[in-house]
Amino acid sequence: MAVITGSRTTPPPRTRRGPALRARQRSRRRSERAVVNAVLLLLALCFLAPLLWLLLASVNGTAGLRITAPDPWTLGNFREVLTTDITFLPMLNGLILCGGATALCVVASVLAAYPLSRYESRFKRPFLLTILFATGLPITAVMVPVYGMFVQVNLIDTMYGTILFLGTSSLPFAIWLTKNFMDGVPLVLEEAAWTDGASGGAAADVARSDRRDDLHLHHDVGKLLRPVLPAALPRPTARVGQHLHLLRLTRNGAVRPARRLLHALLDARDHALCGDVPPDRRQFGARWSTQGLTKG
Amino acid sequence: MGELTVTTAVSRGGAGRRGTRPPRPSRPPSPTARARRSLLRGLPVLPAVVLLLLFLAGPIAYCVYYAFTDMRLTGASGARFVGFDNFTKAFGDPDFFNAVWLTLVFTVVSSIIGQNTLGLALAALLQKASGAVRSAAATVVLAAWVIPEVVAAYLLYVFFRREGELNAILSFLHLPQQNWLYTLPILAVSLANVWRGTAFSMLVYSAALREIPQEITEAAEVDGTGRWQRLWHITLPMIRRSIGTNLMLNTLQTLSVFGLIFVMTRGGPGDKSQTLPLYMYEQAFQNSLIGYGTAVALMLLVVGALFSVLYLRLLRTEV
Numbered sequence: 001m002a003v004i005t006g007s008r009t010t011p012p013p014r015t016r017r018g019p020a021l022r023a024r025q026r027s028r029r030r031s032e033r034a035v036v037n038a039v040l041l042l043l044a045l046c047f048l049a050p051l052l053w054l055l056l057a058s059v060n061g062t063a064g065l066r067i068t069a070p071d072p073w074t075l076g077n078f079r080e081v082l083t084t085d086i087t088f089l090p091m092l093n094g095l096i097l098c099g100g101a102t103a104l105c106v107v108a109s110v111l112a113a114y115p116l117s118r119y120e121s122r123f124k125r126p127f128l129l130t131i132l133f134a135t136g137l138p139i140t141a142v143m144v145p146v147y148g149m150f151v152q153v154n155l156i157d158t159m160y161g162t163i164l165f166l167g168t169s170s171l172p173f174a175i176w177l178t179k180n181f182m183d184g185v186p187l188v189l190e191e192a193a194w195t196d197g198a199s200g201g202a203a204a205d206v207a208r209s210d211r212r213d214d215l216h217l218h219h220d221v222g223k224l225l226r227p228v229l230p231a232a233l234p235r236p237t238a239r240v241g242q243h244l245h246l247l248r249l250t251r252n253g254a255v256r257p258a259r260r261l262l263h264a265l266l267d268a269r270d271h272a273l274c275g276d277v278p279p280d281r282r283q284f285g286a287r288w289s290t291q292g293l294t295k296g
Numbered sequence: 297m298g299e300l301t302v303t304t305a306v307s308r309g310g311a312g313r314r315g316t317r318p319p320r321p322s323r324p325p326s327p328t329a330r331a332r333r334s335l336l337r338g339l340p341v342l343p344a345v346v347l348l349l350l351f352l353a354g355p356i357a358y359c360v361y362y363a364f365t366d367m368r369l370t371g372a373s374g375a376r377f378v379g380f381d382n383f384t385k386a387f388g389d390p391d392f393f394n395a396v397w398l399t400l401v402f403t404v405v406s407s408i409i410g411q412n413t414l415g416l417a418l419a420a421l422l423q424k425a426s427g428a429v430r431s432a433a434a435t436v437v438l439a440a441w442v443i444p445e446v447v448a449a450y451l452l453y454v455f456f457r458r459e460g461e462l463n464a465i466l467s468f469l470h471l472p473q474q475n476w477l478y479t480l481p482i483l484a485v486s487l488a489n490v491w492r493g494t495a496f497s498m499l500v501y502s503a504a505l506r507e508i509p510q511e512i513t514e515a516a517e518v519d520g521t522g523r524w525q526r527l528w529h530i531t532l533p534m535i536r537r538s539i540g541t542n543l544m545l546n547t548l549q550t551l552s553v554f555g556l557i558f559v560m561t562r563g564g565p566g567d568k569s570q571t572l573p574l575y576m577y578e579q580a581f582q583n584s585l586i587g588y589g590t591a592v593a594l595m596l597l598v599v600g601a602l603f604s605v606l607y608l609r610l611l612r613t614e615v
Binding site for chain 2: 032033036037039040041043044046047048049050051053054064065066067104107108109111112114115116119121123127129132133134135136137138139140141142143144145146147148149164165167168169171172175
């Protein structure tokens with residue numbers, strides 16, 4: 001930087017005061033960096049404050065709504081909520097829902113992305129445009145019609161119905177991402193595998209191209225999952241947000257996803273709202289939140 | 297570019313490409329064979345298409361249909377076709393306009409001003425900060441992003457409560473305190489959304505800023521341009537595509553924020569933080585007016601679709 005400044009000839013005063021200028025620039029840069037660091041730390045503190053409360057309140061025997069040092073320090077809150085009914089069963093249900101939806105989403109998107117990435121077709125462009133368009137639609141808006149539809153086709157209160165909906169709602173983005181990723185996988189790799197596999201017999205053109213899919217999938221499955229999984233899986237933000245849909249899609253006790261936790265959380269909230277805050281409730285909320293945090 | 301040549305090469309089938317094997321007589325495939333082949337190639341797309349049709353296009357079609365009926369959750373189960381009644385009702389309903397207004401405020405404050413600007417500022421600061429500070433700050437901001445929505449909402453609810461952390465900080469700084477969730481609920485939920493969503497913009501802009509060639513900023517620096525001039529004349533124009541994309545995605549996301557507000561205020565007190573998704577929810581499920589709620593949902597979908605089309609135009613070159 002400074003070298004460039006020195007070598008420039010146009011502004012004569014600069015060249016004359018070269019070293020002094022450089023020193024000044026250096027010190028200015030240092031103070032600038034200090035300011036940047038300070039501002040950044042301040043911003044980070046703003047972001048940290050709510051999180052800090054969560055961490056501290058969850059190990060505090062007498063947690064209030066403000067950040068205080070744990071007094072007494074305890075894991076009792078965790079012990080209290082780590083029961084089958086409060087945590088494990090809802091977690092299991094949540095796991096089945098998320099796992100099912102993710103598996104569905106990954107399989108469908110990988111299958112769809114391969115031909116979309118490798119073959120030309122006149123349907124390809126419109127299809128991709130539709131997919132991209134769908135990623136932008138506010139899914140919240142279909143909450144009501146999905147409920148109506150599920151009632152009509154009797155999918156309401158079923159695990160698989162919910163899985164199907166959850167999986168599909170993240171499908172457009174997953175397809176889009178996977179397709180772009182596959183575009184980046186060099187064809188050479190694929191061809192090598194394909195020659196090995198294809199040398200066995202003289203299969204028909206179609207059969208071979210089919211087999212090529214398998215080989216490719218086999219070969220790259222690890223690589224593939226890396227970008228697809230984040231798309232399909234936890235953005236837990238998206239997922240748990242959708243548990244709010246589940247409030248609607250599943251209503252009886254038989255199917256208990258993490259929404260029970262959600263209810264408990266809202267419960268804790270309402271108690272707090274009334275000013276009547278049983279400490280266990282509050283810490284329960286905090287505790288569950290920590291769990292969500294670690295899950296994420 | 298490379299992709300294009302590759303795909304065409306494969307799609308030509310490849311009689312000539314199989315060097316290791318004796319060349320097959322290169323006969324042009326008969327129309328039926330070709331049709332069969334493209335059908336088989338398209339087969340893997342089928343599950344995705346079926347799922348999307350059933351669980352995405354299906355509900356949207358239902359949405360359009362219900363919006364013109366008087367379907368209810370209770371009472372007579374039959375839904376009558378009522379034409380545009382739901383829409384005229386919405387446009388005559390002050391609550392609906394309240395919801396539209398609050399949605400606008402929420403979107404502008406939290407997405408366009410908040411997340412977007414703060415995200416850019418954070419990205420720019422991160423670029424200049426020293427290593428340890430950078431990773432610490434980035435981690436904290438990202439942590440706010442990855443925690444589940446419900447948890448984030450609960451945390452922020454506690455943060456904004458009268459006895460909560462924000463007022464504690466304000467009293468420490470000798471600033472006036474507020475009962476945020478009662479007096480300014482829409483501001484509270486907007487700030488909450490900023491807290492939660494800024495990381496996305498930060499990531500987008502960090503990537504964009506890294507793309508700016510260093511020579512250009514240096515050249516400008518040598519020419520003696522000030523920091524703000526540099527930002528205005530060089531940085532912003534060079535990342536304008538990212539800005540467009542980011543604004544669009546943020547807006548779309550913010551339009552459909554439901555869980556955050558629902559957990560924090562339930563749209564209240566009264567309807568002071570009732571944005572369109574919450575209004576829709578209340579009408580459909582609490583007032584049992586599925587038809588009416590769906591009409592509102594349809595309008596929300598149309599707005600989302602318009603933004604989505606805009607977004608497509610921005611990304612046009614990438615498809």
